[in-house]
Amino acid sequence: MKRKFIWLLGICAGLAGCAVMMNGIQNIMVPDFFHPPELKIEGPAIELSLIPKPLQVALKSGDARLEQIDKNVIKLTSQSGHLRIPLEKDELIYGLTMRLVADRERSESQIEEIGSLNRRGEIVYQWEIPSFAAYIPFYVSSRGYALWVSGWDPGVWDVGATNPDILELGFYPGKDGFTCYFISGDSYVEIMDRFTKLSGRPILPPKWVYSPWKWRDVHKKGSTKFEGVEINAELAEDLMMYEKLGLPKGVYLIDRPWAEGNFGYGNFNWDKTRFPNPEQMIDILHKHGWRVMVWGGPWALGYHKWEFGYEARKKGYLIGNRNIDYTNPEAYEWHKSKIVEFMKSSGIDAWKLDRADEYNPSGKNDIYWNGESGFQLHNKYPYLYIKAFYEASRSVRGDDFVIMARPAQNLTTTMSINWGGDTPGAILKNGKFVGTDLGVRAVIIELQRMAFLGFPTWGSDTGGYQGFRDRDVFARWLELSCFCPLMEIGGVGPHEPWAMPTKPKYDEEMIKIYYRYTWLHERLVDYTYALAQRASETGDPIVHPLVFDWPHDPKVADMWDEYLYGPSLLVAPVWKTGQREREVYLPKGKWQDLWDPNKKYEGPTTIKVSVPLDKIAVFIRLEKADLLPKGLIEGL
Template sequence: MYIDLQEYQEFSKPAFTREGLIVQFPRRVTGITRDGSRILLHLQAMVCRKEPVVISALMQGRTFRFTGQWAPMTASLEFLPPRTLRLRLADGEGLPPNPQPMVLSQPEPAPMAMVETEDCYRFFTESWQATVWKDPYRLELADANGKLLYRQYNDDRHNVTNDRRRGHQEGEGDDPAQDPALSFPGFETYPFGCVTDPDTGAHCFTESVCVEPGETFYGFGERFSPLNKNGQELLNWVINPVGVSNNKAYKCVPFFFSSRGYGVYYNTPRKIRFSMCNYYYKAYECQVGSDGLDLFLFVGDQKQVLSAYADLTGHSALPPKWAFGVWMSRNCYMNQEEVETVAAQLRERQLPCDVMHIDWAYCKTYDYDFAFDKRRFPDVAAMSEKLLQMGIRLSVWQIPYIKKTADTYRYAAEHGYLAREADGSPADTQDGEAVIDFSNPQAVAWYQDLLRGLLEQGIRVIKTDFGENAQDCYRYAGCDGRDMHNLYPLLYNRAAYEVCQQVHPGDSLVWGRSAYAGCQRYPVYWGGDSDSDYNGMYHSLRGGLSLGLSGFPFWSHDVGGYFCTPEPNVYIRWMQFGMLSPLVRFHGTSAREPWAFGEKAVELYRQYAALRYSLIEYLYSEARRCAEDGTPMLRALVLDFPEDPMVKNIDDSYLLGRNLLVAPVFSDEPERAVYLPAGTDWMYLHTGRWHRGGQCVRVKAPIDVMPIFYRGGTATPRITPGQCVSQTPPQELTWEVCPFEGRAGYTYRAEHDPVRLDFALDDSREARVTVTGHEPYGLCLRIHAPNMQKLLINGSPALFAWEGDTAVYRKGASKEC
């Protein structure tokens, strides 16, 4: 399983660095062909050779030296709604088709107007514009007002490249570097074009884009590095990191966005090296190991970009409501009796739980054969039904690899369901495992039948573990190995999710580890195998925030860390973080039930689970919205406060939905500093005290307190918590109304029609609450506005009582206190 460690070392070495490489990049636009909103650019490309050159005394650099040859290249611009440009580049004449399973369907063209001048072509849409300069070629994007957002970096008038061209050089003699049209001495990135190694035939397509001072970048998948990716190198290659504290990634997504107001999606499953100003600071560079360049550019703010990306690659399905309850697991529950005993203990101790997970040890021979050992799990269907009566669903582990010793191996090998070596034999790893070939429809159907046997026993969740080991050197029935490696998690999770929905429509999901672009359609994903310390906890959060900014609305992590046993304080702090995450699962290589960590852990589990379950209507309402608009539930502060420069690097706190700011504690210190974004005020949940935004506050955080703040201007629905989601239908909805500048509001969307609550406090201190839509539950208001004197609800006077500085209204109250 761990061949990834070797593979990463090889892949992480830069491939296109030596002398003698052929660099081919567009220099002139010789003409265009227009077909509605699609523009074909006919390009004349310079063919250069990468060579060393003396830049100054004793200082050697590189040059792209013109060979005297020109070559045709073709690019296309496709203008798509609502704010998208598809840019493609290929060698020669014409563009081959490039269908990819990451893209669900390409939208119809968007209206576009074109103006040609002597120097350029200008293209105008309703909300943005593009310019293609003719000679030298360059593409630029701007907003509707002409503000420059994106500019390709394919020349430089202000650095040593242009200086050398003007003759400021040492030595004498004819040198093509003196001709500004012919050579690029000292140029530090590969421009928009193609690079080829003439000795090996290896090639990549490249793109370089100008970077402004202070520009930030976010996305690229689940990355455990700092949130702002400016200054980092990111490798687009799914790998098992065996942890969460290194530069490898279970989930790679070739999508990112810039603080300047645009995003980019590279439409390929091939290897990509993103050099985001980690070496050269004036431009970022992308090297794409494919046969052409195909990317989608999105113009707009961060939320608009995420929404446009989701429209292109697919919106997430909405997980069932019970999935937002607590999940309990360990590696492993060894038998049916143990599972039922833990479930009973959770209920006896009044510790809420909605899902229990059974990991790998349930199999008959530990060969991962998709079947329960009847000796240890004699009646899985009965166990599922028993737990379901307690409000608990069952989840089961599996992987997409077949051991040679498993009963299923021979059948799969004989029918061609496994990845193969060049000689046609099954491609077995050094661990004696073969990889299911999900590019073969018959293999997919066979695999789904195996899962169906589990699901029909009452299982509601399939844990799609692993998925990172489909090697690019293997042979696959319907896919090039160079594509299959990154595509594998998408095909794998799709197959599992589809059969889940066939057996339990709308009441099942997967729990995936590896992912690629498009996997967000098949929820949900967790952060992988973290260390059980504060670093593992913090780096998990960074990964979740990064994945959320890569188009994945739903994410979780292993509470307590996966490896080893956490210290009790680490467990408690991680438990608090988990309870205020989009989904929460306790899991690791040893017990993760709270009683394994002492009575204090049990008490605080109960306390924070009660908080989570009181917020379940809010969480599900936010989940529905996120599934629709493509934004994450776990929200980096920069997503909602892009105008506040102080939040661009913050990755140790977040918004849960849009209303709650959560600041986990990553140490044994009894306090922590929390930055509160500008633009609103913030109410500290634990004390009711208000703090203005735009400042860093230091709050006390003893072991029983994780800092949580309500966002000013919001109203958050809460209910009386129960022991599981399915058995606690709310009888009364309590709205935590937290006004900012006298206003608050929220649209609550769960299983019923939307309910909208608006609050307004005027200068006479009269508060007006308007509730619109069908109100399915009893109404209670907790209004955190100490200067309020009078309350009207839907125009009618209402009585309320004071609890400290909070005004409390409950429907049916008979007097004012």
């Protein structure tokens, strides 16, 4: 009977609005984490007028204090989080979230052809929901200023949706009140420099992060001998095929389930039925040139004495039935000690930090150890979670580690890099998964959104988290990911060109495409790393939306289907299945086709180019060509 009761609790914990009560733990309502609560713009309005250059902010009505930090930064504090800021006729607003639009279904689970760089006309919620989980309360205006709200309070942005002439925001300030900063600059690069100086510079990960990655959503049970050692058979297959095909090695990610117990994450002991001889397995991966990353979460799971959940529950370290209450210093240090112990004993190099955008109790009556409500802490919880893993990892490995997180909030860019969540290569229709190319389209936009938000090192699940059903989608995603800071390849189902879910299974053409673009990405490592160093010092992102460099060219103001990869390469991806030709706009300057040095162009101009399945349209900006490595495409 006891086992049945525990099982029912586990099922209940996955349902929205379900109460959990056990061993005296408070009655916690598991949130409907796929939708934000009813957030409204309310409270006394603060009416402002604003001139970007030189920066001037004036209080027209309402109760607020304005403080000039320097000539380019003005701080506003108030007990009200309700601001009204005028919008000019042709003003564009960039940033706020990675998610295409606020509606999760239209932007993710049933993804549509919507969204662009410009957020004007939208209502955007400052409330973390899975899995496109980057929510930074920061926007950049085409007028030459930005607004950053510090802290993690919930809120809502009405970007001219209700009144086309007004940008209105409503935040729910905690006990410390509401604080925001107005930031001006003569360029987007200047604005990002001043913003990240205030909010925290992006972390500089090790150079090996920028080599190609390989992973599987689940490594099935089953083993084989590799170099005389019994290891997981699918992992051995990846090692063998990368050697056989001469592919570049970077990071090998082992996702959940990998550990013993509940959900394959009950403790930090390897599940030896799935990963036999784990210490030797890690040694083999390292010997073959891979760095090793494993899945982590903010949970202490399980009810057996050998599972973390048992110990955490007994000591009162949980909020709800699974989430660690990081506001409790003892719980925080307890979890850190577990991470440190595992990193020392296992020899892993990195963590993939999932979740923290779901399950954490987030109601106004969900009270955490420090006395704050789940409502007030909802957006801060990912920061606390990432911070625990960051501090633990740093204590073991110094600077030679990386944390790749799904959620992104204020200050997390100082500790982690990010990936785009469960971007789909297939979506569920009438109970069956069908392929989609809209995940590729979403990634093109999200990559540039993250540039505006101060997150320079970003990537996506190449081929789709829910894996592709059309080989066009895999090919185009590989090409796109080649020109992303992170090239991580994997997800649910086959993502290997030698074991395709499409015909032919052993796909010679796809193997050549895979080879070409993983090696091209590898050859760009020094170039990309130099840009990452710059980003860590100035906030200047690796990827530039074209408007960064040509702010006065109206054609690029909301152009999302082209971007600069560093200063030297203009990338124009293809996302539509079956497309073999596209138009490319080349802004002012001199350009050369990456694949054919005889094709040179003078911009501004629009050209039509052929894009067979194995080619992505890329153009070298000749005035910056000297920054590129020599022989970039030689032999590819």
